[in-house]
Amino acid sequence: METRRDVLRGLAVGLGVLACGRALGQPADEAAYVGIETSARTGHSEASFFSASGARTASVPLDFRAHGMAQGGRTLIVFPRRPGTMFAAVDLGTLEIRATVHAPEGRHFYGHGAVSSDGKTLLAPENDLESLQGHLALYDMSASPRRLGSVPLPGAGPHEIIREAQRDVFYVALGGLETHPDYGRLALNRDSFRSRILAYDLGRDRLSDMGSWAGTEGISLRHMAQDADGVIYVGGQVVDARRASGDVLWRLTGGGAEMLQTGRLLSGYVSSVATRGREALVTSKTSGRCVVLRDGKILEARALEGASAVASVAGKAIWSGFTSLSLGTRTELAKPGHEFDNHGFSVRL
Amino acid sequence: MRAAKTLCLSLCLSFATSSANGFTVLGEEEAALLQTALTTSADAFVLPAYEAQQAAAADLNASLGAYCVGEGAIEPAQEAFVDLFVAWQRASIVGLGPIMDEEGPLRVQLWPDSKGHSQRATRTAIRAGDPALLEPGALVGRSIALTNLTALEGLLFRDLAAQSYACDLARAIAAFQADLATDLVAAWSPGSGYRAVFDSAGDGNETYPTVDALVREFLAGSIVYTDRLRKFKLARGLGDAPGDARPERTEAVRSGAGLASLEESFRTLAAFYDTPGGLFDAATAMGGTKNYSALADVATSVADSLAALDRSLEEVVAADGDAAADLRRYVQLVTFHEAYLKVGFLNSIGLSAGFTSADGD
Numbered sequence: 114m115e116t117r118r119d120v121l122r123g124l125a126v127g128l129g130v131l132a133c134g135r136a137l138g139q140p141a142d143e144a145a146y147v148g149i150e151t152s153a154r155t156g157h158s159e160a161s162f163f164s165a166s167g168a169r170t171a172s173v174p175l176d177f178r179a180h181g182m183a184q185g186g187r188t189l190i191v192f193p194r195r196p197g198t199m200f201a202a203v204d205l206g207t208l209e210i211r212a213t214v215h216a217p218e219g220r221h222f223y224g225h226g227a228v229s230s231d232g233k234t235l236l237a238p239e240n241d242l243e244s245l246q247g248h249l250a251l252y253d254m255s256a257s258p259r260r261l262g263s264v265p266l267p268g269a270g271p272h273e274i275i276r277e278a279q280r281d282v283f284y285v286a287l288g289g290l291e292t293h294p295d296y297g298r299l300a301l302n303r304d305s306f307r308s309r310i311l312a313y314d315l316g317r318d319r320l321s322d323m324g325s326w327a328g329t330e331g332i333s334l335r336h337m338a339q340d341a342d343g344v345i346y347v348g349g350q351v352v353d354a355r356r357a358s359g360d361v362l363w364r365l366t367g368g369g370a371e372m373l374q375t376g377r378l379l380s381g382y383v384s385s386v387a388t389r390g391r392e393a394l395v396t397s398k399t400s401g402r403c404v405v406l407r408d409g410k411i412l413e414a415r416a417l418e419g420a421s422a423v424a425s426v427a428g429k430a431i432w433s434g435f436t437s438l439s440l441g442t443r444t445e446l447a448k449p450g451h452e453f454d455n456h457g458f459s460v461r462l
Numbered sequence: 463m464r465a466a467k468t469l470c471l472s473l474c475l476s477f478a479t480s481s482a483n484g485f486t487v488l489g490e491e492e493a494a495l496l497q498t499a500l501t502t503s504a505d506a507f508v509l510p511a512y513e514a515q516q517a518a519a520a521d522l523n524a525s526l527g528a529y530c531v532g533e534g535a536i537e538p539a540q541e542a543f544v545d546l547f548v549a550w551q552r553a554s555i556v557g558l559g560p561i562m563d564e565e566g567p568l569r570v571q572l573w574p575d576s577k578g579h580s581q582r583a584t585r586t587a588i589r590a591g592d593p594a595l596l597e598p599g600a601l602v603g604r605s606i607a608l609t610n611l612t613a614l615e616g617l618l619f620r621d622l623a624a625q626s627y628a629c630d631l632a633r634a635i636a637a638f639q640a641d642l643a644t645d646l647v648a649a650w651s652p653g654s655g656y657r658a659v660f661d662s663a664g665d666g667n668e669t670y671p672t673v674d675a676l677v678r679e680f681l682a683g684s685i686v687y688t689d690r691l692r693k694f695k696l697a698r699g700l701g702d703a704p705g706d707a708r709p710e711r712t713e714a715v716r717s718g719a720g721l722a723s724l725e726e727s728f729r730t731l732a733a734f735y736d737t738p739g740g741l742f743d744a745a746t747a748m749g750g751t752k753n754y755s756a757l758a759d760v761a762t763s764v765a766d767s768l769a770a771l772d773r774s775l776e777e778v779v780a781a782d783g784d785a786a787a788d789l790r791r792y793v794q795l796v797t798f799h800e801a802y803l804k805v806g807f808l809n810s811i812g813l814s815a816g817f818t819s820a821d822g823d
Contacts, residue, residue: 153805153817154797180823195823224823295574297686298822299565335823350822382822398819419816436814450805452818 145426149179149454165427167440180224182458185232196221196294214258225273229281238271245291247271272335281315288333308334326370331356340388348383364409389425396420403432422457493673499744507737511553512646518546519640530629544719551726557683560649572610579607596630601638609638619716692796699779709780720775728765732758751810
């Protein structure tokens with residue numbers, strides 16, 4: 114006999130399917146930015162599309178908590194938050210999930226990835242759960258995603274990966290922390306880890322270690338972006354306060370690494386880094402600050418509770434905190450029961 | 463399960479109306495009210511939890527000490543271990559203060575331990591037989607794999623011979639745990655340095671610069687607690703569906719304390735919400751929801767159901783029958799607690815939740 118509970122459950126499922134279908138049916142033609150909104154109840158995220166003016170256009174529900182994104186041609190790749198084991202490839206024309214790809218047994222992703230300039234090869238940092246060392250997974254994205262293999266990295270905890278604008282040279286922030294999902298997010302080598310940046314030339318299959326530089330002791334380098342002049346801004350997070358100086362933002366040029374003096378603005382934690390021309394856009398959810406820098410100097414800093422995702426869209430900065438997303442004077446609230454998550458992405462259509 | 467249905471509907475309603483809260487900042491009066499309530503929660507919930515842990519650890523030291531010198535039986539020591547283990551299941555909902563120092567709560571219980579770190583650490587230590595390791599305080603700074611309750615469980619419930627190095631190592635681990643619990647009690651006792659910080663959130667307090675920040679920190683531990691309850695204590699052994707059960711992946715298989723651990727986890731949630739004059743009570747004076755009351759009732763009901771089971775958790779999961787199906791339903795139930803602790807409660811008192819930043823990345 115069908116109970117009232119069964120009816121309610123069926124109704125809820127039906128409504129969910131209808132809502133999902135409608136969302137999938139909306140093309141992303143006007144979309145310029147994709148944010149991640151995560152539900153407190155389910156822990157799952159949606160990839161939410163916004164126009165260049167900050168208006169919502171569509172959303173794609175996911176069955177995992179998402180983190181970073183990458184784009185290859187007309188495909189948006191949404192990565193799971195560490196230690197997620199599957200990513201989704203979303204068709205930007207139809208907003209259908211074209212494929213979901215699982216990491217091999219004994220591996221998990223780190224929430225980020227980057228695509229080669231021809232859109233065919235995806236590179237995604239991974240954790241090998243046996244050795245707890247980092248790898249760079251390679252996938253052929255030209256048709257159905259196909260794993261090509263992985264490149265072992267000289268250390269643990271790779272996080273964000275970015276590609277140079279003009280060539281297939283990738284930079285990987287090697288956070289240095291050994292973690293295993295069974296132990297939550299505990300850093301198993303907190304007292305001894307070192308973090309650094311790696312460069313990987315895809316065409317030559319050559320990995321270069323850019324080395325550890327002074328001042329990064331106790332700090333896990335996580336997020337980065339490259340500006341129009343090729344300068345890389347790298348943000349970190351204080352993990353071992355006994356060794357860390359407190360500054361967590363660097364500027365990498367041909368001349369080396371320069372630690373940027375941001376005082377207490379970032380509270381030892383950089384959430385995201387993006388660039389706009391020659392400016393760096395940096396957020397810290399810990400301090401609740403959105404910071405704009407040029408040539409390493411702070412131009413602007415403003416408050417936003419839970420400041421996390423940032424991207425440059427058509428020359429404008431989009432910032433989001435826990436519950437709001439702002440573009441210029443326009444503000445969009447997160448969906449009920451959701452928060453904007455760590456990262457956003459400027460999508461090119 | 464009528465309560466669960468009501469709970470579900472009321473939570474859905476509260477989320478639907480909570481998103482427009484924006485960035486309300488606590489007023490002075492509200493902040494003072496919540497600070498008082500948090501102090502009450504510290505006195506009436508946190509401190510008693512650590513005191514119970516301390517008392518259980520002391521009992522274990524006494525009974526294990528007697529056994530190791532050949533003056534007692536192993537059973538009292540094993541029972542005392544289970545008491546300590548269960549006491550920790552309550553105290554582990556506290557996710558702020560000194561327990562978060564160094565390697566954090568894993569110093570007390572390293573589980574899951576799928577790679578067998580604890581077993582390997584004790585075997586290595588026994589093989590080496592270093593007497594210096596048994597000296598008072600010698601385990602401080604050693605690997606948590608060697609000093610945690612999973613390591614101790616492995617020794618106590620596997621033919622532990624009296625008057626052996628292994629027994630003395632177990633005593634040393636029990637002593638380490640007793641010292642840790644004593645330090646936690648001291649830190650949370652009124653008048654201590656940490657309590658002075660905890661009791662005075664606001665301007666000039668570097669650790670908790672606002673009462674909002676303290677409220678979030680206080681809740682953060684409970685969010686991790688519900689997450690672990692769902693993912694590890696329940697789902698890890700049960701799997702997603704009938705046929706997926708793997709009893710060897712349940713908690714405390716060797717001591718058989720897995721079910722008691724589950725029961726205590728649900729009782730802990732109920733007690734956390736129902737602390738008289740504590741955080742959740744105070745929130746109602748600010749217009750906060752009373753959802754916590756329904757959540758507490760359901761948690762107690764689940765705990766009572768678990769207490770009525772006459773088999774071990776390992777056996778329940780191995781049978782993968784009706785009782786296991788109930789446990790799978792509890793997985794879903796825990797998500798309501800998670801959602802309330804992450805968002806529902808904070809929104810109801812006008813604060814944005816910030817659950818996405820709970821443990822960084």
